[in-house]
Amino acid sequence: MKGFLGRLLLAFILVPLIFCSCTEEQDFNQFNDLQITPLVASSLIYLESDEATINAVGGLGNFYVQTINFDAFNEQFVSENLLEGTLFYEIDNTTSKQLAITIEFLDAANNVLDVESFDVQPNQPTTFMREVDYGPTGKNLNILRETSSIRVAASNLSDSTSISSDPEPKVILRTAAEFLFQLK
């Protein structure tokens, strides 16, 4: 009885539609061709040091070394959906020191996957900028996918006594990333 009622209802519904309406050809498989590729931007690490701290640590040595666990890159979502990425670096140095900054990308076993090195001149008049691409037109994307931690090291290549004439001498490292994901 239920089945008969259902068929009767369906007939009442569909028959008028079939006779009364028409439609252009539709291709619903097109949905499979949809591509959603957002570009996601975020700052990563900001490091700032005044000149006094650099002098206090002494000359010709690291005044900052830190390994930061960084699993954001090798999250399953990122590993599976990352198409390409760009890392941005900006450095300002108003100290009187020549500095060396290195950023190492380490995998889970602490193997170095990639290194970005910066030779920072003293009393830099403008902001130093570098963009590093990963993906089809840049470095291997797996560097990002397999990165488990980032080691940041900053060392003083000058003496430990000189003082800049700038009223607030500082070295500043800014980093950010833009990642292109394939959501669909």
Add this chain to the structure above:
Amino acid sequence: MRLKRLFCTFILMGVGYLYGQNKQILYDFYEIPQSLMLNPGVKTSEKWHAGIPVLSGLSLQAGTSGVTVNDLFANDGIDFTTKVRERVLDAMTRRDDFSSTVQIELLNIGFRGRNRPDDYYSFGMYLENDVVVYWPKDLALLAFEGNGGNNIGRSFDLGDLSLRGEMASVFHFGINRKLSNVLTVGARAKLYSGVYQFQSIQNTGSFITTQGQNNIYVSSIVADMQLQTAGIEPVFDILDENESGEGKELTRLFSKRAFLGGNLGLGMDLGFSYNPDPQLTITGSMLDIGFMNNSKDVKNYTLRGNASTEGVTVFLPEDINNVDNDLWQELVDDIEESLPYEENESTYISLRPVKVYGSIRYDFGEGGESSFENCGCAVNKQGRRTEGFYRNSVGGQLFMIKRPREIQYALTGFYQRRFGRVLSLKGTYTIDKYSWTNVGLGLNLQAGSVNFYIMGDNLMSYRNIADSHYASLQFGINIISWNDN
């Protein structure tokens, strides 16, 4: 999981058979008993009526104020992603919506009071599914384009998320009373038995990424968002538990809730018909003034707070002794603490979508056979003349419905032609946010005591139904008695 997605798609997009909230063809079509459901104060003349169960009121409609099926899925050789970008992301605004209502009448019976022939009582039950989903423009752009590139500096409005939906069975009892030859009033009490309800309304907040004060970017989010659900989670549980028997279990669950086993609510309809002149009729009604008390199977999700980040920050010498390796995780934890995502099971009240109708009708063309010539009730006779004497009617109607973000309006002009008591036709032209070319036609056929009506809306769209912003078809069968037979 697949079934769960299908269930959500069905609810949110209204895929399937849909029934429009605005029933402009049926409104004040007083030859049809179902017009009582749109105005409890409509003129009634029958002695009694009984709708054929399930077939007394059934209709189909789909509506979108934005993109149409044809816009996206026409086999036109244009790249699909390009179509989505140009016709959805670039064209649709946060005011566009996908809205639908399914209404299936299970029982509709009416009778005139034996001792008070001026009163016409009606009662019954119908099942209603009402959903409105506003296009979440900024959230869709964020998902499609991200916050990087050209969107640096762009504020994404989290308040663009606005949706509401519910399924409920409605038990109703109404009284229609003719107070005088010029005024008929009516009221209908409603008891709602909810099957499910969800709403995410009055969300506020924003997400923006700009040039940072210290680092290259600063990303900031302020959010006061909430999704309230009642009766949804057990459905998901059933869909999750087993793939084979979910049909029976769902049917059992829905049946139980539909027959007073779910969340309950109360409501009422009010209406009137006023004839300041024998040829002029002014009507008005207000429907679903009511609420649901959602206390069973409630699950609410909230995201409230604010957070701002420029990444991991190290200031020397202040942080020189901080040798913690988990700076990134601590940053993530801080954000989650500032912007907690939480769940609760608090009872909540949801308001029904209130609807208002109004109309003015002018009758002319004296000489038609009265619709109520054989009516034994003698209710709508005015002296020696019976109502429905005029062959033609013209007029205008106004429809309003309270939606989460706005009050939606529709204006209708109509012409009605009666061919004796057997046949009546009503043509309408309606303007609303879905269409400016909505021409509808309704037919009411009275074959003896059998009443059959069929109504089609937006008929011009039937040339290419996939390109329609709005289309509907509705019909019903009743048994009507005009006399003692």
